[in-house]
Amino acid sequence: MDFNYDEEQQALREAVRGLAGKAYADFENRRRVVAEEPGFSEKVWTQLAEMGVLGLPFDEAYGGMGAGAVEVGIVAQELGRVLAPEPFLTSVVLAGGAVAAAGSEEQRIGLLDDVSSGGSVLAFAHAEPGSRWQPTASAVTASSSDDGWTLTGVKEPVPDGARADILVVSAALPAGGTGLFVVTAETPGLTREGYRTHDGGRAAKVTFAGTPADLLGDDPGDRTGVIARVLDVARIAACHEAVGAMEFSLETTAAYLKSRKQFGVTLNTFQALTFRAADMYVSLEQARSLALWASMVLDGGSDADVATAASRASLGVSRAGRHIGQEAIQLHGGIGMTAEYSIGSYTSRLTALDHLLGDGNHHLGLLATDVGGYREVDPLP
């Protein structure tokens, strides 16, 4: 048993921290970048590609690095620390993960290499109006004819759906079940209406009107299990991104308490405030433990183990994210409400991460259905 990063992992962390810090440690830079389209820096995206980060989880045969869940977690955490707006989570882990899991050999070679090199931004078009984090699709339907597959319906919100070069789309299959499809940006019959999200990101309403699409993979069978697995993998990465954001929120809050003066003294003079910061630390470390554990389960666990670990980590991180996010603003006072100062944006991002792939209560509900099915939770394999 070992909960420490090895030397290579530490080097990866330092490298990503250096790159992300150079880009966004000055919060003004981040504000400037998210104010303009496409909501992230193409330059930073290219730098991440050059570092190998965008191909991190993919096999070397497809232009990737063949790294594990721990490495993905390290990158997500470092990006979370500076609120880097580049879509590592949604484009690489989520959409890229779907291609890696379900794509044909030809699709993997073509698409994953393109993602890894930074050539294409992928988006995962899965959420639908009325859906709540299920691994299935119903509002977008797929039809097949001699000319191939077409999609009809609306996906929303699709993270970075307007900027994306390629959409990976889930759709209800004619024979039942959910399939996965690939749609490129120029395809006729595809409409994308992009907008800003509260956390500085971008999302889109994507409308398919008999839009031609390529089946992802060779088999037109149900892909619900694949989607569920990919969502779980992304949930664990999202937990790490949230841990990075929480870690920085607490550091920033502690520094503020030491420097801000009221009544002629610094705020850390007041135990009512320092005790609340101590409770934030407890929440952070508990969340960090769950995220690290879930990554290790992901590297070698069964699909069922991974699903449970993803739910447990998501539940703990959701609770911690709300606690730390809310307290970070409160302990700052009025300055925490301003867009100019960083801390409120961290809370906004934590709120987005909480609801992107399933919030705490969603996972609590899933876990509660089986509470009588086991005696106790044993974290070891």
Add this chain to the structure above:
Amino acid sequence: MQLALSAEDAEFRDQMREFFTTRIPQEIRDAVAERRELTREQFVSSMQILNAAGLAVPNWPVEWGGRDWTPLRRHIWHEEMQRAFVPPPLGFNASMIGPVIAQFGSQELKERFLAKTANLDIWWSQGFSEPDAGSDLASLKTRAVRDGDEYVVNGQKTWTTLGQYGDWIFTLVRTNPEAKLQAGISMLLIDMTSPGVEVRPIELIDGGHEVNEVWFTDVRVPAENLVGEENRAWDYAKFLLGNERVGVAPVGATKRNLAQAKEWAATVSTGEGTTLLDDPLVSTRIVELENELLALELTALRVVAHSTDGKPHPASSVLKLRGTELQQAVTELVVDLAGPASLASGAGDDSDLPWWARRATPTYLNFRKASIYGGSNEVQRQIIARTILGL
């Protein structure tokens, strides 16, 4: 990063599990499982079995019976013991005064006390807290005045857990009232049968007699019973309380209690074929507790897997704080599961109500202590704020 135990550690875990579940008398483990108060003889018997197998004081130096285990193995030992409902070695002996004597005591004190301490031939009590010195321990007032080859001790200690069983008591006494608060304190070992020592029970809110006041009136203590140097005991006390915090996150015991609570919830009918465990308000509450406990267990593992360089992991202060909160939350859950039956705390074994429901409220009330002792949770927050966050 590696989640699995090494093959050697897994084998060690299996050995511990086997020992604890087969070598400690079932009636003792049942008493722990059913929240009954253990008799003195049960404590002694259990600890002597552990000691005979070298499992009572693994944290001590090897020459005095310790095992030189990694922190992870000590953690596994402790967890498996709790999991098997084995009463842990008496903390006053194994975690407190034993390590202090081994570290700071004279050779004579070591030879005189350590073996008997490990074997619970001597039952130690703790004489630290006083009515006006709780969290602010350094303000203690019990005086020891040197008179020839003896100290004369006067004063009062309190919250002395199981002091009614005590043979000896390790005390913090003020030997120099002129010095700064922390600088005038010494540690004296006092035979509780000495003339002038009086133990008075304190009845607690659960109806039990767990703690006592201990009064000292002109008690004469041989000077050779001084631990280490005069006026240096604040350092020894800090060392001791540092040990006290190890294992103070009762993860294994709380997990075990929560697993029992699930079994009990499944026995409470709420209608045709449904039980309390089917009630979403109950099941989600249990899952939240399980999840927090999982996070705590993982945090504890991070701490023990890390602390090989001797320095405590910064997250270790989380363990006492969150550990006791969860311990208390599970006792609260059990009262709620018991419902109206929780009122029947005074009923005997001929009651129609299950024992766990009758024991629920006294246990809940008793465990309000957990966030107060061993450095109150407010003191823990202070430690986190100061030493970790730099506030």
